[in-house]
Amino acid sequence: MSLLELRNVAKRHSSGGRKVVVLDDASLSIDAGELVAVWGLRGSGRTTLLRLATGIDAPDRGTVCFAGRDLADHGDELLGREIGFCRKSFRTARGQTAIEEVIVGLLVKGAVPAEARVRAREALERVDGASLGARRISELDSGERTRLAIADALSLGPRLLAIDEPVAGVDLRHRDAVLLLLRSLADEGIAVLMTVGDPTGLTGADQSLTIGDGELCGSVKRELEPVADLSLRRQASG
Amino acid sequence: MGAGAERAGGQRAVAAMHSPVNWALLGLIVERPSYAYELAQRFERTYGDALSLSSVSHAYVALGTLKERGLVEELAGTRTGRQPKPHYRATVAGMEEYHAWLIGQVAEERKRQQVFLLQLTALTRDSAKAVEILDAYEGACLDENSATRIPAGEDGAPDDARVLQARLIAEEKRLAIGAKIAWARFARSEIKALSMRARPGNPSDGRAAAAGGREPDR
Numbered sequence: 220m221s222l223l224e225l226r227n228v229a230k231r232h233s234s235g236g237r238k239v240v241v242l243d244d245a246s247l248s249i250d251a252g253e254l255v256a257v258w259g260l261r262g263s264g265r266t267t268l269l270r271l272a273t274g275i276d277a278p279d280r281g282t283v284c285f286a287g288r289d290l291a292d293h294g295d296e297l298l299g300r301e302i303g304f305c306r307k308s309f310r311t312a313r314g315q316t317a318i319e320e321v322i323v324g325l326l327v328k329g330a331v332p333a334e335a336r337v338r339a340r341e342a343l344e345r346v347d348g349a350s351l352g353a354r355r356i357s358e359l360d361s362g363e364r365t366r367l368a369i370a371d372a373l374s375l376g377p378r379l380l381a382i383d384e385p386v387a388g389v390d391l392r393h394r395d396a397v398l399l400l401l402r403s404l405a406d407e408g409i410a411v412l413m414t415v416g417d418p419t420g421l422t423g424a425d426q427s428l429t430i431g432d433g434e435l436c437g438s439v440k441r442e443l444e445p446v447a448d449l450s451l452r453r454q455a456s457g
Numbered sequence: 458m459g460a461g462a463e464r465a466g467g468q469r470a471v472a473a474m475h476s477p478v479n480w481a482l483l484g485l486i487v488e489r490p491s492y493a494y495e496l497a498q499r500f501e502r503t504y505g506d507a508l509s510l511s512s513v514s515h516a517y518v519a520l521g522t523l524k525e526r527g528l529v530e531e532l533a534g535t536r537t538g539r540q541p542k543p544h545y546r547a548t549v550a551g552m553e554e555y556h557a558w559l560i561g562q563v564a565e566e567r568k569r570q571q572v573f574l575l576q577l578t579a580l581t582r583d584s585a586k587a588v589e590i591l592d593a594y595e596g597a598c599l600d601e602n603s604a605t606r607i608p609a610g611e612d613g614a615p616d617d618a619r620v621l622q623a624r625l626i627a628e629e630k631r632l633a634i635g636a637k638i639a640w641a642r643f644a645r646s647e648i649k650a651l652s653m654r655a656r657p658g659n660p661s662d663g664r665a666a667a668a669g670g671r672e673p674d675r
Contacts, residue, residue: 258638395609399607402607418602418639419631423607426603427599429595429599432645437596
């Protein structure tokens with residue numbers, strides 16, 4: 220059993236009075252320690268995929284299971300704990316500085332202040348962002364905001380980390396450092412699911428997938444069984 | 458590509474030099490002067506599987522050609538000792554022609570890719586086959602991309618020429634594969650849309666719109 224499994228998931232959106240197929244019978248499995256990158260054009264449904272995979276949205280059809288638990292029933296208890304979703308838009312009311320942002324997130328989840336401070340500092344150190352702690356969020360550039368978002372999610376000890384476009388707007392010279400950070404988190408055993416708006420962001424992923432026209436297509440780097448058969452499955456069903 | 462069409466004061470026309478090995482060897486000499494055996498070793502280290510010499514003597518033959526064309530010259534004072542190792546350096550003409558050839562390669566690469574795409578898109582009359590091939594093409598690109606490692610480095614700062622060279626090659630590869638993946642996705646979407654339109658009485662279900670970025674982010 221994989222850590223995250225999307226089985227025959229379908230999702231449609233209404234756009235301008237017509238139904239648009241975002242995902243149609245898409246399946247995906249992610250194991251602990253895997254880095255999965257999904258590329259698609261703008262509007263292809265990559266953000267929808269993340270929202271389905273983390274239980275923020277429910278599929279119209281199909282199931283999404285995390286460690287064997289259906290997110291339709293257990294999504295609320297898992298999101299923000301075992302499932303981390305990185306948001307890059309910060310509500311500055313939560314905290315003026317980067318470390319305060321992480322601390323408040325922990326306090327909301329029930330951590331005591333002293334523990335929250337330690338965990339926040341550790342999370343920032345983990346993303347090589349110890350120096351960010353005392354800085355105002357408004358002063359951070361795109362790459363630093365990404366690191367803070369990852370630290371924020373990591374502070375809660377997730378087994379799955381979902382991140383939407385971690386390198387969007389990040390300077391080319393710093394892009395690979397962010398990708399290497401996500402790679403290192405996967406190597407430590409966290410399952411990482413990320414979307415990228417530029418196919419160069421697929422480099423180094425264990426599964427490189429593309430999304431578009433309702434389909435999720437991809438390949439597997441390591442000896443893991445599931446997604447490699449997607450195109451075959453599509454052919455069989457078509 | 459200049460390769461000496463009007464060399465030596467325009468006295469006689471010299472056919473263009475097409476051998477990639479010759480140009481690669483000239484590039485190594487442009488980088489720094491070397492003798493033949495060392496050049497063969499550097500060639501192997503630098504080009505690996507991408508380009509190969511048939512044997513060490515191939516380097517000697519190529520050097521002869523470069524010398525004959527006035528692209529390299531022997532460095533004075535290096536043909537000494539019991540085992541003379543004459544070193545060769547690039548002439549001014551050699552440098553200029555090498556630079557011109559490099560720039561010309563952009564167009565050559567474009568032509569090669571265009572021929573390939575014409576061959577691939579020749580299948581678009583059979584949309585099912587075309588989509589199948591595009592699936593496989595995209596899959597091959599994704600596999601190659603997955604096999605590419607993210608270059609490590611201190612915020613991307615190269616610390617020497619070799620590291621920089623590796624980073625530039627890796628980045629070019631990522632960008633090229635990325636463009637192919639995006640193209641495959643676009644082509645598949647267009648072929649499907651064409652196929653849908655060709656079916657009488659079969660209204661679009663809205664999937665084709667995804668290719669053009671016309672929908673807002675979802």
